[in-house]
Amino acid sequence: GVTRDRVYVDCEWQNYKFTVIDTGGIDPTSDDPLLSQMRRQAEIAIETCDVILFFVDGKAGVTADDQSVADMLRKSGKPVMLVVNKVDNIRMMNDVYEFYNLGIGDPIGISSVNLLNFGDLLEELCKHFPDPDAEEEDVGAIQIAVAGKPNVGKSSLVNRLLGEERVMVSDIAGTTRDAIDTRFTEDGQDYILIDTAGIRRKRSIEYQSLERFSIVRALAAIDRCDVALMVIDATQGVTEQDSKIAGYIDEQGKAAIIVINKWDAIEKNTGTMNEYVAKVREELKFMAYAPILFISALTGQRTNQVLETVRKVYEQASRRITTGLLNDILADAQAALQPPATSGRRLKIYYATQQETNPPTFVMFVNDQTLMHFSYERYLEKQFRKAFGFDGTPLRFILRERQKKEET
Numbered sequence: 001g002v003t004r005d006r007v008y009v010d011c012e013w014q015n016y017k018f019t020v021i022d023t024g025g026i027d028p029t030s031d032d033p034l035l036s037q038m039r040r041q042a043e044i045a046i047e048t049c050d051v052i053l054f055f056v057d058g059k060a061g062v063t064a065d066d067q068s069v070a071d072m073l074r075k076s077g078k079p080v081m082l083v084v085n086k087v088d089n090i091r092m093m094n095d096v097y098e099f100y101n102l103g104i105g106d107p108i109g110i111s112s113v114n115l116l117n118f119g120d121l122l123e124e125l126c127k128h129f130p131d132p133d134a135e136e137e138d139v140g141a142i143q144i145a146v147a148g149k150p151n152v153g154k155s156s157l158v159n160r161l162l163g164e165e166r167v168m169v170s171d172i173a174g175t176t177r178d179a180i181d182t183r184f185t186e187d188g189q190d191y192i193l194i195d196t197a198g199i200r201r202k203r204s205i206e207y208q209s210l211e212r213f214s215i216v217r218a219l220a221a222i223d224r225c226d227v228a229l230m231v232i233d234a235t236q237g238v239t240e241q242d243s244k245i246a247g248y249i250d251e252q253g254k255a256a257i258i259v260i261n262k263w264d265a266i267e268k269n270t271g272t273m274n275e276y277v278a279k280v281r282e283e284l285k286f287m288a289y290a291p292i293l294f295i296s297a298l299t300g301q302r303t304n305q306v307l308e309t310v311r312k313v314y315e316q317a318s319r320r321i322t323t324g325l326l327n328d329i330l331a332d333a334q335a336a337l338q339p340p341a342t343s344g345r346r347l348k349i350y351y352a353t354q355q356e357t358n359p360p361t362f363v364m365f366v367n368d369q370t371l372m373h374f375s376y377e378r379y380l381e382k383q384f385r386k387a388f389g390f391d392g393t394p395l396r397f398i399l400r401e402r403q404k405k406e407e408t
């Protein structure tokens with residue numbers, strides 16, 4: 001129960017989204033309240049948090065414990081808000097002034113029971129957060145990179161995707177020479193095909209002479225995309241060059257779909273597709289998360305599934321898991337399979353939080369990161385995928401250590 005004895009609540013107030021961690025506080029009757037309670041639980045919370053709400057008891061007045069906690073919080077370097085609780089009515093507001101003596105800023109008197117002054121408290125609290133409206137990203141259009149070596153059928157696929165039935169909105173001049181992004185809409189969803197100029201104008205002589213620069217351009221397209229289509233020629237299977245491109249997509253943390261093109265040119269019997277899947281999975285092991293599509297850009301077979309899959313994969317890569325749920329799954333995973341131990345010391349994962357999306361990135365607070373094994377990280381990834389999906393996107397894990405001297 002290491003992770004479950006803290007309580008997390010994901011909150012939203014006036015567009016601000018934040019997580020409140022309840023540390024359980026200090027038991028004043030315990031022999032060594034600071035060491036036994038604060039150090040175990042509050043430390044992690046303090047390390048993780050952006051703001052500390054320091055709760056004191058307005059009825060009890062300033063105590064010696066308050067003073068020691070205030071000293072400790074001051075040392076943390078984090079912003080501290082001094083919250084005087086149990087100020088149950090306006091008449092008691094005068095009692096908060098003595099808390100100025102803690103030297104930790106202006107006390108805010110509130111009543112948790114009567115919800116007195118909560119608006120003021122939240123307003124003060126949210127001043128510590130970035131403006132939520134300023135953070136708004138352009139989530140409108142999904143940017144797609146069509147990646148693959150020459151002649152696998154990239155331009156044929158692009159032509160299919162940009163078929164007449166779709167409304168072409170515009171060609172947007174890109175950042176590099178003759179890179180052109182194409183924006184279009186399907187089923188109410190906007191897409192941008194990145195750098196299709198090279199592909200679409202391919203037959204021009206000028207482009208041919210630029211072919212050797214195309215690798216740079218292809219990599220730049222992958223850098224910019226939300227979802228990469230890794231196009232492979234079915235008649236050739238996965239070649240070394242394909243693996244390299246796929247490796248780059250994975251390294252960049254991009255959501256990906258493996259598109260096996262020219263499926264029309266393959267002789268098939270009942271087991272062919274399954275065998276092909278097994279072979280591709282074996283050869284692109286690191287991309288096990290990517291769905292595989294078998295298409296023919298030439299005949300249009302299953303090309304209608306491409307954008308559908310792009311959309312799904314993008315949604316998965318953009319998922320945000322609440323802190324509470326994440327830590328429940330983490331606790332279950334650790335209960336089902338103990339973390340690894342080396343020379344009698346066992347890895348402890350105290351707490352995890354999702355730091356980012358695209359790709360989903362998780363920060364895990366641990367006692368000692370050298371105790372983490374690759375295989376255990378793979379196990380956790382599997383459990384996360386089982387619980388949350390994340391089809392089509394790589395996951396990232398970042399380990400943060402608590403300082404060694406704080407271990408017990």
Ligand code: GDP
Nearest residue numbers: 150151152153154155156261262265296297298
């Ligand atoms: P790119 O270099 O990756 O853009 O490839 P292209 O789209 O120019 O296609 C290269 C060659 O493969 C052309 O001769 C296409 O007609 C052919 N091709 C593309 N897609 C398919 C397909 O689905 N099936 C078959 N049989 N040929 C295809």
